[in-house]
Amino acid sequence: MEKLGKQTIKFNNPPTITATASIVGPKESQGPLAKYFDQTLDDEFWGEKTWEKAESKIIKETVNTVVTKSGISSNEIDCLFAGDLLNQCISSSFGLREVGVPFFGVFGACSTFVESMSLGAIAIEGFAENVVCATSSHFCSAEKQFRFPLELGNQRPQTSQWTVTGAGAVVLSKNGSGPFITHITPGKIVDMGIKDANNMGAAMAPAFVDTLITHFLDTGRNPSYYDAIISGDLGHVGKEIAIDLAKTQGYNIKSNYNDCGVLIFDKNSQDTHSGGSGCACCGTVFSGYLFKQLQEKKYKKILLIATGALTNSTTSQQGESIPGIAHAISIEL
Amino acid sequence: MTNPLETKQTYQNYVDQKSPNSPILKNCFWAFIIGGIICTIGQIILNICKERGLDTQTSGTIVSIILIGLAAFLTGLNLFNKLGKIAGAGSLIPITGFANSIVSPAMEYKSEGYVMGVGGKMFTVAGPVLVFGISASILVGIIYLIFNTQAITLV
Numbered sequence: 001m002e003k004l005g006k007q008t009i010k011f012n013n014p015p016t017i018t019a020t021a022s023i024v025g026p027k028e029s030q031g032p033l034a035k036y037f038d039q040t041l042d043d044e045f046w047g048e049k050t051w052e053k054a055e056s057k058i059i060k061e062t063v064n065t066v067v068t069k070s071g072i073s074s075n076e077i078d079c080l081f082a083g084d085l086l087n088q089c090i091s092s093s094f095g096l097r098e099v100g101v102p103f104f105g106v107f108g109a110c111s112t113f114v115e116s117m118s119l120g121a122i123a124i125e126g127f128a129e130n131v132v133c134a135t136s137s138h139f140c141s142a143e144k145q146f147r148f149p150l151e152l153g154n155q156r157p158q159t160s161q162w163t164v165t166g167a168g169a170v171v172l173s174k175n176g177s178g179p180f181i182t183h184i185t186p187g188k189i190v191d192m193g194i195k196d197a198n199n200m201g202a203a204m205a206p207a208f209v210d211t212l213i214t215h216f217l218d219t220g221r222n223p224s225y226y227d228a229i230i231s232g233d234l235g236h237v238g239k240e241i242a243i244d245l246a247k248t249q250g251y252n253i254k255s256n257y258n259d260c261g262v263l264i265f266d267k268n269s270q271d272t273h274s275g276g277s278g279c280a281c282c283g284t285v286f287s288g289y290l291f292k293q294l295q296e297k298k299y300k301k302i303l304l305i306a307t308g309a310l311t312n313s314t315t316s317q318q319g320e321s322i323p324g325i326a327h328a329i330s331i332e333l
Numbered sequence: 334m335t336n337p338l339e340t341k342q343t344y345q346n347y348v349d350q351k352s353p354n355s356p357i358l359k360n361c362f363w364a365f366i367i368g369g370i371i372c373t374i375g376q377i378i379l380n381i382c383k384e385r386g387l388d389t390q391t392s393g394t395i396v397s398i399i400l401i402g403l404a405a406f407l408t409g410l411n412l413f414n415k416l417g418k419i420a421g422a423g424s425l426i427p428i429t430g431f432a433n434s435i436v437s438p439a440m441e442y443k444s445e446g447y448v449m450g451v452g453g454k455m456f457t458v459a460g461p462v463l464v465f466g467i468s469a470s471i472l473v474g475i476i477y478l479i480f481n482t483q484a485i486t487l488v
Contacts, residue, residue, distance in 0.1 A: 050444040149441035153417015158353040193341030202348040248336045
């Protein structure tokens with residue numbers, strides 16, 4: 001493990017992504033990526049009494065699935081990194097309380113998936129043989145915590161995004177034959193003063209561009225080095241802004257850049273406005289769709305940059321702006 | 334192109350220009366149609382009541398009761414939010430919107446129990462409307478009393 005430039009860490013013995021798993025809710029099951037997920041749910045409750053319990057069950061079952069798929073017994077998992085959007089990350093801690101593996105709770109808003117994977121990769125380079133990194137979000141529990149009751153008859157602005165219901169999880173191992181996590185670029189908090197909680201894409205895009213360009217400067221790479229550059233949940237609005245911002249700083253990412261929030265829903269038929277968001281947006285799209293592309297060697301080098309809006313409902317009501325963050329990992333075969 | 338990230342103000346201006354607006358004409362159209370239908374239903378109920386021999390004030394109360402009941406029922410069936418998505422202000426401004434704003438948090442927070450959940454959170458959306466509505470009516474009442482001395486003699 002060595003540091004490159006300002007913020008990037010290069011792994012000398014890159015950890016392998018041994019297995020991934022994803023479970024998604026009903027709306028995601030009707031989206032264009034449905035066939036890539038391990039399990040699709042018919043209803044938001046999944047037999048539970050509350051949405052919070054349902055979200056805990058989703059992350060629990062996703063972690064069980066990924067451990068089974070990896071073929072590693074749960075005694076051989078050294079630690080677990082997980083987080084979500086609900087207050088004090090209860091989906092992860094409640095869902096994973098019976099796993100019996102050392103647990104690190106991680107909060108990076110919607111950037112949690114890549115943040116967990118970054119920390120997991122560092123743990124592998126340090127002491128661990130195998131780690132699990134997981135994240136979840138749930139449309140209903142997120143709406144309840146951050147916005148209005150679901151049954152309220154209000155209209156959503158065009159810039160608003162749809163929280164993905166689901167969970168994504170990966171097993172990282174010291175020994176393996178790839179895909180490898182070769183670099184991580186943890187991001188700085190960037191706040192360009194956007195206050196509109198219904199326009200998270202615009203609030204997070206500057207953080208995305210900051211991490212992206214820092215990654216290129218630190219590694220000496222350029223956008224064409226990667227088969228795909230994928231952001232976590234900038235959505236349609238944020239994606240356009242990100243392309244523009246990168247261009248003004250001399251980086252053309254238009255041809256190989258996309259966003260998980262754009263990929264997971266069909267904007268026209270699913271009425272999701274600016275696209276998907278939430279921890280599970282990046283988590284499920286990577287664990288389902290992108291990992292499959294790596295396995296089939298359609299993509300050989302991916303730069304995954306999960307974006308997060310570090311805000312809560314109190315700060316929005318107090319008129320504070322929304323600090324953004326973006327963490328990058330470079331995944332190569 | 335200049336760099337939008339130069340200052341917070343330039344970025345805000347850039348974002349405003351980049352963000353799609355709500356379809357105002359379409360929203361106004363549907364608000365007018367559905368809001369109009371709701372009010373027409375109210376008028377029909379009023380006419381029926383009056384025809385059956387009730388006075389205007391009692392008939393008005395019955396209209397409110399029926400529309401509130403209907404909106405609460407549709408909220409419970411998870412249909413009112415679908416109507417509200419199309420109608421916007423058309424279903425929000427009539428008394429139906431008020432009923433929906435009380436029933437929806439009551440349903441949402443039922444999982445936290447009847448006292449702290451349903452009871453405590455029922456007015457989270459409608460609370461401001463009640464507080465400022467009642468405050469405004471008190472203010473208007475005081476002004477009316479001051480400027481209309483006749484009212485005092487009437488009282």
